[in-house]
Amino acid sequence: MTAEIDDTLSVQRKRAEGVVAGRRIPVGGQSGLRDLLRLFWRQRMVIVSTVLIVTGLVAIRLFQITPQYTAIAEVMLENRQSNIVDIQNVVADLAPDIPVVLSELEVIQSSSLLHRVIDRLGLTKDPEFNTTLGKPPWYAPYLDWRTYVPDAILAAAGLTKRQRVHRTDAEQVDYVLAITTNTLRARLRVRSVFHSHVISIIATSTNPRKAALIANTVADTYITDQLEAKFEATRRATVWLSSRLDDLKNRVRQSEAAVDAYRQQVAGQLGQGSRLTAQQMGELNSQLILAQSERAEAEARLQQVGDLLASRGDVSTAAEVLNSPLIQRLREQEAQVVRKVSELSTRYGERHPAMIDANNELADLRRSIESEVRRIAQGLRNEVQVAQARERTLSANLVTLERRSQAQGTAEIKLNELLRDAEANRLLYENFLSRFKETSEQEDIQQADARIISRAQVPVDPSYPRKRFILMLAVVAAAALGVGLVIVLDQLDNTIRSAEQVETMLGVPAIGMVPMVAGLKSRKNVPQLLAKKPSSTLGEAIRSLRTSILLSNVDRPPRVVAITSTVPGEGKSTLAVWLAQVAAMSGQQVLLIDGDLRRPSIHNILSLSNDSSLVELISGACTAEEVIKPHASGFHVVLGKNTPANPADLFSSVHMRNVIESLRQTFDFVIIDTPPVLAVSDAKVLSAVVDKVLYVVSWDKTSRDLVKTGLNEAIKANLPIAGCVLSKVNIRRHSAYGYGDAGYYYGRYKEYYAS
16 A cells, blocks of 8 residues: 555656656646637637627717818929019019928917908817817816815915806906917818918818818918918008108208219319329329430430530540530541641641741630530530520429329319219119119019918818728727637636646646536536436546556555545545446446544435434444445445544544455445645545545636645645546536537537437
8 A cells, every 4th residue: 555655646747847758748737729719719708798898889879979070282392483574572482392391380280360261260169179168077076176175275286176267258258269279280180281372271160161161260360361471561661761761862852962062162173183194294294204305315415515625635635525516627627737836847847937826826726615515515505594494483383283193083082972972862762762663563563472272171070080990990909809808708717627737737637527517506416417427527527537546556546535635525525426326327336425524524425314323333333234334326325424633633543444355355445535635634644544535626616825735735745636626517618618528528519428
């Protein structure tokens, strides 16, 4: 017996480590797309319910929402303007680049433009836009947090409950206009069409015609605002130009009068004009230069003659002397006399009268030449004086002309300044006059910088809520929520539902599955189920369990088997009855013992009296023949009942061991129904007298943690556990899980069984 218990514990430890039948079992169960799909399929009602509930709530809310209609008007900024006349605009046309387009978007949404739209459409009288006209909903006070705060606390915090604000008439008008403007701005969207100069004006309202009217009115107001801005700018420019023209005309008159007055003032100074003075100055300057040249030349000749006279040199070499005809004749005569003297000197002596006459004649000629030279020198002096006097006269005249020219230049500079000022005033006046005429003509030919290319049409279908799309989205979201809920529930599920979970999570073999019996109104009908339908799925499951028990030890099939569970209500007593009934059907001598002396139940299931029970048998108050009672199903039973004694002490006594050994010799198969492991220690004590222990786990009910705790207690107490039995298995639900164990076939292949 001890060796068998050790073998059982070894197998249990190996299974706890994940080794079953020589193969490694992955901890945590199967995973994969197939398991996920099976999870969704078996929990399809959760998903369907979630979809129906969420979609229904969304549908109810959608039908409560007032539909909104959206109308779109399109305006295009012009990048080209038709010029009727070539006149420059007062306000430059827009260059529709990105900053300009963005600026125009803000202009369309500006308060000033929206105020004009409100005035044109009378939106301050429309409850849709003027929310002050409508009554607040009945639940509004309940949404205000201050409703639930005592007045003392609000006062301490410097707050008060929401009260009606009293405003003056002007303040109320401004308040209503602000409310209406904010509402209109919220119902209006303005955006630019990508990569274009088109602006879309999108208006939303509960009335389709009103939506189209608002969009078109905003577009018209925007175009009108552009034209009025240009008209206003042109008008202001015209008024300003008109006032400036009068000033400029007066300035032109004043500047021209100043020119005439100055001309009359300097007429004497100007004389014939600066051009004639300049011409005279040029001529005088030329004459002065020529006089200076002549004076220099005369001074040079005089200097040459003076230098020759002072140095006693040969004056005859001077140019003026050489050029004198008289000197030339005297020189010729002197030459003749010199030849004569020379001839006479060869013939006569110095004292010869002819020589004396000739020498005297030569001396007279030379005195005449010297006298002529001196006369020429004096003439040169006179010529120099004349040249100097002429030069001084020309210089004086030139200085006079220069002074006159300077006076004329100053006068002309002043006159030119006055002329330029007058000309500038005249040009400015002419330009302003021309611009004034252009601006005056331009008032009637103004063009807007934008035009409406598509007016808003009355929408047929509401833009919000998009019921079909929202419902489809709600279905998808609800399905996703349902799937997530299923996954969360599956992760939170802490029960046992398959034989594989038993082996992988609990580390013990699963040797049977007992289907849940439908229509079992009373536990007293338990024995009749197998008697009436021995070939049902229930009967086949019990027979398969019995076979697994016998094969748990082929050499020495167990004859005394205890049945226990983790907690009460897991069906171990019912399983004990059915197992005894099936074993009896196979021809064995079977004894069923109710070993739960704290809460005995088999006597109620079998409808027998428990006056004589296991307590009397152990205590020796009754014999085995008096206690053992036959049942109509073919097995015998030893009933139990409550006892004031400690059942654990009774089970651990020698009498209990002797009783079990005696019954082992009498019956082929002994089944003991024991209390739950976690409740009391009776099952642990009985493990010393049994061959195997069946551990019953309620399907999809008992938590895994409890089962693990109970099994740990059983293993610590060296219970010879043959394996786990899943009880109360819902065959239909279990087959949907597709675990591949016996329960799957019970549900999918019902034709093999007599239901």
